[in-house]
Amino acid sequence: MADRADRLAQTFVDVADTLVADFDIVDFLTVLTMRCVELFDLAAAGLLLSDAADGVRVAASSNDRMQLLELFELQYDEGPCLDSFRTGRRVQCDDLSDASDRWPRFVPEARSAGYASVYALPLRLRQQVIGSLNLLGGLPRALDEPRLVEAQALADVATIGILQHRAAAEQRLLAQQLQYALQSRILVEQAKGILAEFAHVEMDEAFAALRRYAREHNERLVDVADALVERRLAAMTVIRRYSV
């Protein structure tokens, strides 16, 4: 009893650790599903995350046997995971043997794979549902209420980890875009200076000439600016056909 409590506590610590360090999200999710199987004496577990089209896709599973993966993939159209994702609520079936009209395609497949009960826990933070944790039992009633509460707590910590990871990735993307945009703007201003000096015109007119050249040659403004700054393109060429 104490040993299981230790293992559960250790799992929480390990999951929480990932919130601090840079971590591999796929590895993290896979380990989480494997820990669930171990801690809750399950037959298998999987984690499905929302895709771009309001459905789910398998992101991790406790083993990579084809049969298990296909069972998760089947749930893209129907099944406890999809219901859990859509409602943001726990969805469970303690005994798959009398549930065939609930999920007419999923249930027979799950049973023939040897699963007798299924529990889908939402990956949810307040109003945002990002997926579902799918727990499969080899026996009916594989999880009782206290165990389900523990499992939901693990799902909650996993949700925070995933959202943190996504937020960090978004920040990195914005940073790259910002740096690129800053350098582009600097190039354009330098190019304006080159043209303004060459043609002895104001910056506005230099900019107009730059834009006109880019339009006429079907090139991006920043590429024309870069060519001018790098002296691959002569100011004379850009100005020549632009009459003040």
Place this chain on the structure above:
Amino acid sequence: MEIGRLGRLFADLYRAGDGRETRDRESVATRACIACVELLEVGGAGIMLVDDDGRASAFGASDAVWAGTVEELQFVLGEGPGVDAHQHGEPVLEPELARVDGRRWTAFTPAALHAGVRRVFSFPLRAGAIRVGALDLSDGVPGPLGRQQRIDAVVMAEVVTRRLLATQAGALPGRLGSELDDDARALRVEVHQAAGMLSEQLDIRSPDALVLLRAAAYASERPIDQIAHEVVVRRLRFDDGPV
């Protein structure tokens, strides 16, 4: 720092400027610096944005005296605590600038002291592994940062980074978001225009023209923005041509 004031500071930091580029109050970079001064209780705060190649791209400063000096010197000289913090990805803390080893920032230190700066603390601005610049805190009196100040400064570096990155959300591809795009001063637009003009005047590459401008600013002890403006309005040339 009572909650109401904290809330107002953040609200002010996050409100959009009304687009008039000439007023410093609207500059998101300036507002971020002012928020840092208020929250961290230091004399001045400056921001430098730098790309991975060390090319400075934008700046902000809470004032012209200390923070403005620090940012100006780092841009002109290419050295300083913020430059180091950005390059190494670690805070650079200098509580007594007057006692700095002569080999550290050989040009920056005397010039900063001359302007009255007595301490500087620089914190890297980062989005994960991507380094975007530094937050430079400065003051006219020496002395270390308190432990809580240091913790708060690390948090503010994160807040400032997020605020600056937020300007980019919703921007057109390849373009700056409008808050920075309209901020000619933060982008040092005239400096880059002047570099372009000089590269034509002297038949040199623009990066070399920029080095010339920086050298001219340092030698004449005038702000680089001023010299650049003289070039752009054609009161100053670097060749022998007529003005």
